Amino acid sequence: MAYSPHTDADRQRMLAAIGVASVEELFADIPSSVRASRFELPPPLVEQETRAELSRLAALNHIPQLSFLGAGAYRHLVPQVVWEVIGRSEFATSYTPYQPEVSQGTLQSIYEFQSLICELTGMEVATASHYDGATATAEAALMACRLTRRHRIAISTAVHPQVRRALATYCSGLGVEIVEVAADLADGGSGLTPVEAAAGALGDDVACLVAQQPNFFGGIEPMAELADAAHAAGAQLVAFVEPVSLALLQAPATYGADLVAAEGQPLGIPLSYGGPYVGLMAAPMSAVRQMPGRLVGATLDGEGRRGYVLTLQAREQHIRRERAASNICTNQALCALAATAYLSAVGPAGLREVAELSTIQARHLAAAIESGGCGERRFSAPYFSEVALRVPNAARRYAVLAERGIVAGYPLGRDYPELADTLLLAATELTTDDDIERLVDALGETA
Amino acid sequence: MPAYPDDLRYSREHEWVRAEDSSATIGITSFAAEELGDIVYLDLPAVGTRLERSATFGVVESVKAVSDLYAPVAGEVTEVNEQLATNPELVNSDAFGNGWIVKVRLDDASQLDDLLDAAAYAELTA
Numbered sequence: 001m002a003y004s005p006h007t008d009a010d011r012q013r014m015l016a017a018i019g020v021a022s023v024e025e026l027f028a029d030i031p032s033s034v035r036a037s038r039f040e041l042p043p044p045l046v047e048q049e050t051r052a053e054l055s056r057l058a059a060l061n062h063i064p065q066l067s068f069l070g071a072g073a074y075r076h077l078v079p080q081v082v083w084e085v086i087g088r089s090e091f092a093t094s095y096t097p098y099q100p101e102v103s104q105g106t107l108q109s110i111y112e113f114q115s116l117i118c119e120l121t122g123m124e125v126a127t128a129s130h131y132d133g134a135t136a137t138a139e140a141a142l143m144a145c146r147l148t149r150r151h152r153i154a155i156s157t158a159v160h161p162q163v164r165r166a167l168a169t170y171c172s173g174l175g176v177e178i179v180e181v182a183a184d185l186a187d188g189g190s191g192l193t194p195v196e197a198a199a200g201a202l203g204d205d206v207a208c209l210v211a212q213q214p215n216f217f218g219g220i221e222p223m224a225e226l227a228d229a230a231h232a233a234g235a236q237l238v239a240f241v242e243p244v245s246l247a248l249l250q251a252p253a254t255y256g257a258d259l260v261a262a263e264g265q266p267l268g269i270p271l272s273y274g275g276p277y278v279g280l281m282a283a284p285m286s287a288v289r290q291m292p293g294r295l296v297g298a299t300l301d302g303e304g305r306r307g308y309v310l311t312l313q314a315r316e317q318h319i320r321r322e323r324a325a326s327n328i329c330t331n332q333a334l335c336a337l338a339a340t341a342y343l344s345a346v347g348p349a350g351l352r353e354v355a356e357l358s359t360i361q362a363r364h365l366a367a368a369i370e371s372g373g374c375g376e377r378r379f380s381a382p383y384f385s386e387v388a389l390r391v392p393n394a395a396r397r398y399a400v401l402a403e404r405g406i407v408a409g410y411p412l413g414r415d416y417p418e419l420a421d422t423l424l425l426a427a428t429e430l431t432t433d434d435d436i437e438r439l440v441d442a443l444g445e446t447a
Numbered sequence: 448m449p450a451y452p453d454d455l456r457y458s459r460e461h462e463w464v465r466a467e468d469s470s471a472t473i474g475i476t477s478f479a480a481e482e483l484g485d486i487v488y489l490d491l492p493a494v495g496t497r498l499e500r501s502a503t504f505g506v507v508e509s510v511k512a513v514s515d516l517y518a519p520v521a522g523e524v525t526e527v528n529e530q531l532a533t534n535p536e537l538v539n540s541d542a543f544g545n546g547w548i549v550k551v552r553l554d555d556a557s558q559l560d561d562l563l564d565a566a567a568y569a570e571l572t573a
Contacts, residue, residue, distance in 0.1 A: 149493075289490060314488075314513045323506075323515075 061273070065405035066435055068365070070386045070426025071216070072133070072160050073277070074266045076244070076354060077430060078342070082268045085341040086334055096294060096331065100309040107308035110296040110333065113340040120246045120343075121260045122253030123282035128294035129336040130279030130329055133263025134166035137210065137240045139292045139326055140259040140281055141167055142176070144208035144236040146290045146325070147258075151176050153208055154201045156193035158183035158215035159240060161415040167210070170328075179206065183215070185418055191217045191379025191388060195225045202233035208258070212240040213249065217379055217412075217424060218362070218386030220249070227256030243267050243280065243339075245384050247348070247355040252282075259283050268342025269335050278335035289315060292326030354429050358385035361427035361436070368436050369425075374443040378422045386426040388412060394421045397446040406442055450569065451476065452543050456559050457568035458519035463543060466559055471520060472550050475507065477542040478572045483509040486535045491549065496524045498551055500558060505548070507538070520558045522551030 006014075011023065020026060027035070045053060067075065085091070090105055097103030097110075110128045117126035130136040141153045153171065155164055157180050164180075171178055181201045184190045193211055202209060209230040213221050227237040236258035244266045246252075252260045264278035265271075283291055289312065297311030317324035346354065362385045369375045375391035391397060394411060401408045413420035427436075455463045461479035465472040480486065490506040498504045498518035505516040527549050530537060538546035553559075563571065 289488065314508045320513050323513075 064402075064407045066438060067407040068409045068425040068427070068431070068435075068439060069407045070428075071410035071424055072162065072263060073271055073274075074242075074244070074358075074385075074426060074428050075271050075430055076266050076268075076428050078268050078270055078338075079345045081345050082338050082341040086338050091334065091337055096310070096333075098310060100307065104308060106333070107296050107310070109337050109340055110294070110331075111298060111308050112344075113336045114296060116340060116343045117280050117282055120243055120251070121241070121257075121262075121280075121282040122251030123257075123260055124285040125288050125291070125295070126280065126282040127291055128296055128331040129264070129333070130281060130293055131332060132275065132277040132279045133240065133261060133265075134160070134163040134279075135170075135329065136261040136263075136279030136281045137163050137238065138167045138170035139279075139329060140238045140240075140261040140283075141208055141210055142170060142174070143283070143287070143290050143292065143325070144238055144259060145176060147287055148207040148234065148236060150205050150207035150235070152179055152203070152206045153177070153210065154179045154181055154198065154206050154235070155210040156181045156183055156198070156212065156215070156221075157185075157416075158191065158193050158217060158219070158221070159210055159212040160216045163212070163240060181209070183217075185416065189379060190381040191215070191219045192221055192381045193226060195222055195229055198226055199229040199232070202230060202235050204234060206233060206235045208236040208238045210238040210240060213252075214242060214245055214384035214386065217388045218383040218426075219379055219381040220384060223250070223252070223257065224255040227258075230258075231256065242384070244351060244355050244358065247351040248359065249384070259287070264335065264339045267339035268345075269338050276332060276335055278332040278339060280339075288312060290325055291315065292324075293329045294331045355385070357429035358427055358431075361385075361429070361431040362387050362425075364433065365425055365427050365431070365436050365439075368440045369443065372440040372444055374440060374447070375423070378419070385428065386424060388419070388422050388424050390422050391443065392421065392447075394423050397443060398423065400446045401439075401442050404442060406439060408439065408443065451478075451565040453565045455543065456519070456562035456564065457571075458517065458562055459571065460517040460519070461572075462517060462519045464519050464559060464562060465547075466553070466556065469553050469556060470525065470550060471522065471553050471559075472547045473519060474542060474547040475516070475538060476568070476572075479514075480539045480542045480546070483507065483514060484511045485509055486538045489531050489535055489538070489548065491527050491531070492524050494524050494527060498522055498524065498549075516548065518551075519562055520551070521554040523554075524549050525552050526550040 097106045114126040179201050181198045183193050211221055211226050213223050215221050230237040238259045239252040239257035241262045243262050260282040262280040264280045295311050296308055301307045313319055315325040317327050366387045375389040378388040378390045398408050398411055409423040409425035412422040412424050455465050457463050461476045463474050463476050486509045488508040492504050500521040503515040504518045507514050528547050
């Protein structure tokens, strides 16, 4: 595509057309104190120099030989068909399809995505996606505030720390207060959210309880009991879930979740230093008017043929302006398409197999570390595909292994001082027995 | 000039009020309903909600616009027109009758004196 920069003559004509003397005048309303005085940019590069510089930067990326890092993002097999579908030129620039008459293919793919997320979660309506799991969770919690007309949010400390930070950012300035429910992190504790503590944090001014399933430590939370506690206080349960786990665990609708949010990365989206990922959100139809973001609906055209359109747009900021359900969300159409292609390719049985293999390998991993004398399980609760292990001298051993290209999970001490000796290790269907043996051997050598 | 019911009071934001002793019924005028076009949804307050005068208390959504509802008087919501949940078009077809929106217990009946009468409202919308 040709790139034609504006000439000075072009700029003068445009300025004359709008009656402004200089470009600078367009910025007159912005106080000089908040404007950058100068931008220290490097000199321009030609194409070959740019390519060389980008290659140099890419070479700085640390690509581990072996990784047990999960903590919210998981390395699963991405079938080739996913790349084939998202690489099609029709989808390459898929942004919000406001014009249904020219966007039926894109709209249908989003409708299929929403349908798949409804099937996974058991909920009635799902959005066309969000930035990521953290923002989807924050949006869901704020949605609960609108639905209940309450202004406090209770959240378990067993929810991913980054999700809690995103929620805090969303709430700052809104006058919404966050109450933390302390997870049981005691020695020999469950690593779960105590139902009584959750009930105690819920008052008649709390809009929702946010809990994660499986929680940040991989533990299986008593979601039905947490839902009951929330409902008894007139609050909602916002369930932040991991989508692959839904092939084995109860669907959120079954245990009484009112709103569901998830990080969709495990569904066919590769790990790439943190993104782009895709947020999922689902709700009951009765709450649809308070949902943020795009929604695609199925309808019939003037000749009775099935068609797809963006629907209930009056919720959104291009119509509702500052009173929109959200002013800080968009969809992640290409990543959502990858999730759609992934779920369609693996199917219900394939997804269950991915979930089962991941849990089996996680148990194998925990058992190998324990029998190798390298560590022991930190919490007592049943877990999914990720397990917290107390490893003596964890920080030093983690660093030594990192030098050798092995990422020994996630050091929980980064977020929880009381878990300084604890590593959170994840397994997926791609974790081999040999991988586990190499990890245990390496840990043993650093004892 | 259109005629509006004489027994109602009107706000400049196009709500009407029918007062009976210390309670009042509130809706939007036929003029507002016509301007909005086909109404498809109303987001209404729960019974027991306090309405502050001139503050928004709900939202009316039509096929072409979304508008806030402003409380013409202060009071507590005693009843919400449940029919509007399934038949929002009542606001278009019978704005001053079956299309009523909420009933409130008035804080101060003298606030009605600050509203327009039918003739003044007709002039406003002429």
